[in-house]
Each structure stands twice: as structure tokens, then as C-alpha cells.
Amino acid sequence: MSILKRLTEPKSLETMSPLGAVLVYGGLIVWSLVVLFPLYWIVITSLKLPIHVSAGPVYLPFIDFLPSLHAWEYIFVDLGNDTLRPYMNSIVVAFVSTALAMLIGSMAAYALSRLEFAPKFGSILLFILLGALMIVAVAGFGVPWWIAAVVALALFLLLARAAGRTMRASLGNGDILFWIISQRILPPVVAALPIYVMFQTIGLLDTRTALIATYTTVNLPIVVWLMYDFFVTIPKDLEESASLDGASRFAIFFGIVLPLARPGLVATSLLVLILAWNEYLLALFLSSANAQTMPVLVAAQNATRGPQWWYMSVLILLMILPVIFLTLLLQRFIAKGMLLGAVKG
Numbered sequence: 601m602s603i604l605k606r607l608t609e610p611k612s613l614e615t616m617s618p619l620g621a622v623l624v625y626g627g628l629i630v631w632s633l634v635v636l637f638p639l640y641w642i643v644i645t646s647l648k649l650p651i652h653v654s655a656g657p658v659y660l661p662f663i664d665f666l667p668s669l670h671a672w673e674y675i676f677v678d679l680g681n682d683t684l685r686p687y688m689n690s691i692v693v694a695f696v697s698t699a700l701a702m703l704i705g706s707m708a709a710y711a712l713s714r715l716e717f718a719p720k721f722g723s724i725l726l727f728i729l730l731g732a733l734m735i736v737a738v739a740g741f742g743v744p745w746w747i748a749a750v751v752a753l754a755l756f757l758l759l760a761r762a763a764g765r766t767m768r769a770s771l772g773n774g775d776i777l778f779w780i781i782s783q784r785i786l787p788p789v790v791a792a793l794p795i796y797v798m799f800q801t802i803g804l805l806d807t808r809t810a811l812i813a814t815y816t817t818v819n820l821p822i823v824v825w826l827m828y829d830f831f832v833t834i835p836k837d838l839e840e841s842a843s844l845d846g847a848s849r850f851a852i853f854f855g856i857v858l859p860l861a862r863p864g865l866v867a868t869s870l871l872v873l874i875l876a877w878n879e880y881l882l883a884l885f886l887s888s889a890n891a892q893t894m895p896v897l898v899a900a901q902n903a904t905r906g907p908q909w910w911y912m913s914v915l916i917l918l919m920i921l922p923v924i925f926l927t928l929l930l931q932r933f934i935a936k937g938m939l940l941g942a943v944k945g
């Protein structure tokens with residue numbers, strides 16, 4: 601056995617030497633302190649007066665400074681509904697968009713893992729061209745969006761059917777999967793302005809509906825990407841047996857495939873939920889007062905008087921509590937989901 605392999609190969613604590621165990625536990629304790637220190641700092645900052653924050657770093661309550669609940673009273677009493685409304689907006693938008701993204705994305709990933717698609721390249725270009733013309737008609741000539749959408753869809757179906765036989769080049773499942781993933785690589789700021797204009801035109805700006813639709817669309821590529829890897833690891837034998845017994849494709853998907861992919865569903869759902877919960881840029885563009893979410897409210901504490909770190913700390917603690925609770929509740933499934941992904945990788 602080489603020296604490098606002996607140094608890097610994991611050993612159980614029972615067979616490890618006392619010195620090795622001390623080093624392992626010492627490393628874990630140091631790493632835990634590094635990871636937990638930002639959380640500790642947020643907690644004590646929420647208990648400081650502004651003068652304690654401005655005077656320099658102080659670390660220990662009752663020793664370096666006297667704790668105060670003035671920041672908590674301001675957030676819960678003085679702001680009141682101005683805190684509760686963004687909090688409820690974040691909960692509704694994050695959970696509903698995650699549920700929709702998981703439902704749509706899981707079905708798309710399952711279809712890509714089980715069915716062979718071969719869309720004509722010319723049809724895709726035709727669809728993009730008509731979509732661009734629809735946007736020009738709405739934004740440049742004031743055509744109602746629903747009329748432009750119906751006309752564009754009708755033209756697409758007509759032209760695709762008429763010219764479909766002459767189109768030869770087609771794409772495969774791998775191309776479709778890569779195209780879906782590439783949508784997530786695109787910086788959100790590129791799409792923020794068109795999305796803003798679209799929701800302003802149809803009258804949904806500063807609503808939860810706009811944020812839910814946007815977050816669902818933005819997070820769909822991640823769901824398809826991750827769930828595709830889980831679905832391809834599930835054997836097809838059970839599905840074929842159920843199909844022979846007369847089960848429909850939807851019955852197989854919801855009754856057999858999804859229960860087998862439960863660890864992947866939970867891990868992916870939590871990841872998407874965290875992304876939606878923490879999203880800031882699109883919420884800044886699409887919301888103002890009614891649909892404002894918690895990340896925007898936290899950023900608003902950096903106002904003309906400078907950053908109000910004590911108020912920010914209270915709001916950040918309120919934001920991370922649901923995520924910590926869900927992580928602890930679902931940690932068993934998350935560990936299985938991560939292990940399945942690691943084994944496949």
C-alpha cells in the first residue's frame with residue numbers, strides 16, 4: 601500500500617490510533633467553530649445597540665457589552681406588518697414556486713429519461729422567430745398580448761405542419777437536456793428587464809403571481825438536471841411490469857417512480873427552495889410594496905443612514921430559521937439523495 605493511499609484512506613474511529621482520533625476530533629471542532637461563527641456573530645449583533653456595533657468588534661454578551669432587545673422590538677413592534685407581509689410573501693412564493701418547479705421539472709426529467717424525442721431543428725427556429733415577432737407586435741405596435749400569442753401559435757402550427765416534411769435535421773434528448781441546463785447558466789440580470797416589461801404589460805407587476813411564475817421558470821432547469829440523474833438510475837423492469845398490468849404512464853410515474861426517487865425529490869426540493877427563498881435580483885425588479893420579499897427587506901436596511909446591521913441581523917435570523925428547520929426535518933432523505941448522486945458520479 602502506497603504512503604499516499606495510507607494517508608488518504610479513511611479509517612474507522614475504533615481502529616484509529618489515539619493520536620489520530622485526537623487530530624480528527626480537533627479538526628472537526630475547529631471546522632465547526634469556523635462554520636458556526638457567522639451564525640453566532642449574527643445572533644450577538646441582533647442583541648447589540650448601535651453604539652456597540654459602531655465602536656468596534658465586541659464578542660461576549662454580559663462581558664464586552666450588555667445585550668439589548670431594541671432591534672427585535674423595532675422589527676416586530678415598530679415595523680409590524682411591514683415585516684410580516686414580506687415574510688408571508690417569501691413563504692408563499694418560495695413554497696409554491698418550488699412545488700410547481702418540482703412537479704413540472706420531475707415530469708420533464710422523467711420524459712427525457714424514458715422517451716426519445718426528435719424535434720425538427722427548423723420547427724424550433726420557426727417557434728423562436730414567431731415568438732420574437734409576437735414580442736415586437738406587443739411592445740412596438742400595442743397589440744394585446746393574448747391576441748399576439750394566439751396568432752403566433754396558430755401560425756406556428758400551420759407552418760410547421762405545412763413545411764414539416766421538408767425539415768430533415770433533428771435534435772436528440774441530450775441536446776434538449778443541454779439546452780434546458782444552459783438556461784440556468786444565463787445571468788438572471790439579462791432576463792430581468794424583459795420579464796419586468798412583460799409583467800408590466802399584462803398587469804401582474806408587484807404580485808406574488810409574477811414572482812411565483814418567474815421563480816418556477818428560473819429553477820426548472822435545476823430540477824430537470826438533478827432529477828434526470830435520479831430517474832435514469834431507477835430500473836425500468838418495475839415500470840414494464842406495471843405497464844403490462846394496464847397501468848397508465850401517469851399512474852406509473854406517480855405510483856412507482858416518484859416513491860423510488862423520494863430521496864432525490866427531497867434533496868432537490870430543498871435546494872430549489874433555498875434558491876427561491878434567497879433570490880434577490882428578480883424580486884428587486886418585480887416587487888415594490890405588495891409583493892416584497894425578505895431579501896429585499898434585508899437590503900432595504902442599508903438606507904441613507906448607512907447599514908443598520910442590528911436590524912439586518914434580526915431579519916436574517918428570521919430568514920434562516922425555516923431553512924434550518926426543514927434541513928433538520930429532512931436530513932435523512934437529503935443524506936440518501938446526496939449519496940445516490942455521489943455513487944452515480
